[in-house]
Amino acid sequence: MKGLVPALVIGVITLAIFSNVLVIIKENDSAVLSTLKSLGGHHWIGQGIVDALVFIIVSAIVYFGYTTHKDLNIFRLSVVGALTLIVISGVILVFYVIHA
Amino acid sequence: MNERNMTDVLVQMLLSIHVTAVVIAGILMSLFVGMLLFSQSIKVSTVRMLGVIFLLLVILIYVAGGWWYVTYYPADRNVILSGPLPIAHEMGMESNEHILLLGVWLGLALAVVMIGFPSQIATDNQYRKALMVLDSTFIAGFIILDILGGFIAAGVKVGLVIMGGG
Numbered sequence: 001m002k003g004l005v006p007a008l009v010i011g012v013i014t015l016a017i018f019s020n021v022l023v024i025i026k027e028n029d030s031a032v033l034s035t036l037k038s039l040g041g042h043h044w045i046g047q048g049i050v051d052a053l054v055f056i057i058v059s060a061i062v063y064f065g066y067t068t069h070k071d072l073n074i075f076r077l078s079v080v081g082a083l084t085l086i087v088i089s090g091v092i093l094v095f096y097v098i099h100a
Numbered sequence: 101m102n103e104r105n106m107t108d109v110l111v112q113m114l115l116s117i118h119v120t121a122v123v124i125a126g127i128l129m130s131l132f133v134g135m136l137l138f139s140q141s142i143k144v145s146t147v148r149m150l151g152v153i154f155l156l157l158v159i160l161i162y163v164a165g166g167w168w169y170v171t172y173y174p175a176d177r178n179v180i181l182s183g184p185l186p187i188a189h190e191m192g193m194e195s196n197e198h199i200l201l202l203g204v205w206l207g208l209a210l211a212v213v214m215i216g217f218p219s220q221i222a223t224d225n226q227y228r229k230a231l232m233v234l235d236s237t238f239i240a241g242f243i244i245l246d247i248l249g250g251f252i253a254a255g256v257k258v259g260l261v262i263m264g265g266g
Contacts, residue, residue, distance in 0.1 A: 004212075004216065005213055005227070005230075008212060008213065009230075011209065012209050015205055019201060019202060020198075023198050044166070044169065044170065045166070047201065051205065052205075055205050073226065074227060074230045075226045075229045075233070078230035078233045078234050079233055081233075082233045082236070082237040085206060086237065088202065089199045089202065089241065092198050093195045093199075096191040096194045096195045097191050099190070099194070100186075100187050100190035100194075
């Protein structure tokens with residue numbers, strides 16, 4: 001079970017990067033926006049579904065498929081996770097300031 | 101109470117539940133970081149209980165906020181866009197809805213760790229420090245979303261004032 005913590009943190013990091021890329025793509029490509037809308041009735045729900053799949057799949061792959069990560073320094077990984085989330089949130093804010 | 105009034109009440113309830121859950125989750129995580137920082141011995145049962153409460157709050161934040169956003173926000177969006185502060189939607193809400201998605205998954209991951217690994221959090225210094233860093237990130241996100249939420253509310257308010265000829 002110890003490997004679950006790094007798997008979850010890596011899942012959140014991947015999700016943050018993926019979600020940010022998806023935001024930029026969907027705001028510039030109406031086909032992607034329509035696909036997300038058709039997936040959940042609203043683009044935000046569609047993105048939530050895709051984000052959930054990415055998080056669950058990446059976390060599961062890391063947890064079940066990679067064993068050496070169990071020796072990873074969880075604290076350092078968490079710092080990377082925190083910095084990623086802060087940078088990605090900043091990018092989202094700046095993107096929408098420019099896009100507004 | 102007629103159907104229109106019932107809808108108005110439901111809208112305000114959903115929004116209040118969402119905001120209240122965000123504030124309580126932020127306060128809970130602040131207290132937890134304080135516990136991790138200053139308390140030498142933390143009870144395993146306390147960590148697990150806080151994890152369960154936090155999990156319920158994160159689910160409530162997502163469901164109540166998402167339901168309101170998808171169902172009732174379009175009316176507010178039209179008010180904002182026709183008012184003097186369209187940036188409250190174009191930047192405020194657009195950023196808010198996407199940063200919230202990140203916060204929800206971070207929150208769920210934190211809750212799973214708190215429920216699943218309370219003894220490691222109570223005894224292992226590496227887990228403790230990791231939790232402090234990620235909890236602090238959640239708190240920072242909560243503050244950003246709170247500021248954006250206030251900005252969106254201001255956009256609706258001035259939009260309504262303009263519509264009312266004020």
